[in-house]
Amino acid sequence: MIKFLDLKAINDSFEPELSCAIQRVVDSGWYLLGNEVKLFEQEYAQFIGTKHCIGVANGLDALRLIFKAYLELGLMNEGDEIIVPANTFIASILAITDNRLEPVLIEPDINTYDIDPFKIEEKITSRTKGMMIVHLYGQNAMHPEIKRLTKKYNLKLIEDNAQAQGCYFGDKRTGSLGDAAGNSFYPGKNLGGLGDAGAVTTDDDELADVIRTIANYGSKVKYQNLYKGLNSRLDEIQAAILRVKLPRLDYDNQRRHMIAQYYLDHITNPGIILPQTRNVKGEMLNMAQPNQVLSSLPLALRLDHVWHLFVIRHKRRDDLQKYLTENDVQTLIHYPTPPHRQAAYKELNTLNFPITEQIHREVLSLPISPLLTDLEIEEVVGSINDF
């Protein structure tokens, strides 16, 4: 069986450094808000290119803390509207509604699956205070039109960078493109811990300070509480683990890119719609073009898609998945039900987002792990083309 993502093998490939890092924390006798978190925050901020990184408990908390801090700062108020893609993992929307803000869902571009920049402006009202973009599947969702709108309407731009650690937009990394970004280090993400972990990245001194305080019971000085805070801290053990894994992230993303390139070049089954990517000018760029052959590119390539997921579409998606399972290829669906169709969002159930719904009916995620062997990749392609 070719696994969708062999997490054990991935983490084994970081040994013995991973176990040493864990042991170092055990031996230190210090488990929260210590040196490992401080160093990881510095290293990740430097990696992303922001002034601040605040380690928190998970990716959802990173996102909801950003909004909570804007509420505390008086820059947003309950009931304000936040633009967000309809086609996303539910966490993006939970972060908004958890703060009693109003999500305004926008259809994706059917080619990139990211928010359609040209469907946003018609939904902006006097109550719109922010916009969240989600770099879905690892593909940069930034676009010149998004920049124009945030400037014109004075909107806070929040990035959901959970799936795109290491991704570039021009010469900047995602996670540094807006006012603040939520990052997730859930074990299956491109940079994953051995448990839950997350971080906010931002250049905003005041926002960073408020988020750090809220995440620690709303307290800067022990037992003095400035805000009705949360307990959302990054563990020393997770920080130590992430410090071992961060230096290999660009390399691993490069390997994902090579696998994606192989899939794009060799999947020829006419029923399958392959993913497309676009360059920073916002033009469509079919990755299968010969001028995009990876072997001619340097290792320091600035990827605008880090291939957290390699997602194809097929009209008979469920049949295809069944066929691949029978042929020992494990696949997953990201995601089977869109947020506006979930029981949790009854108030959104009557809305129609035909493109989002079509995507959810047709998508299938192929195995893409930096450790897949060439032989395994060939087998995946063979099975897909045989379908």
Ligand SMILES: *Cc1c(COP(=O)(O)O)cnc(C)c1O
């Ligand atoms: C994983 C993910 C999150 C949430 O991260 P957690 O660490 O699991 O809380 C948020 N948004 C997107 C798009 C994600 O994929």
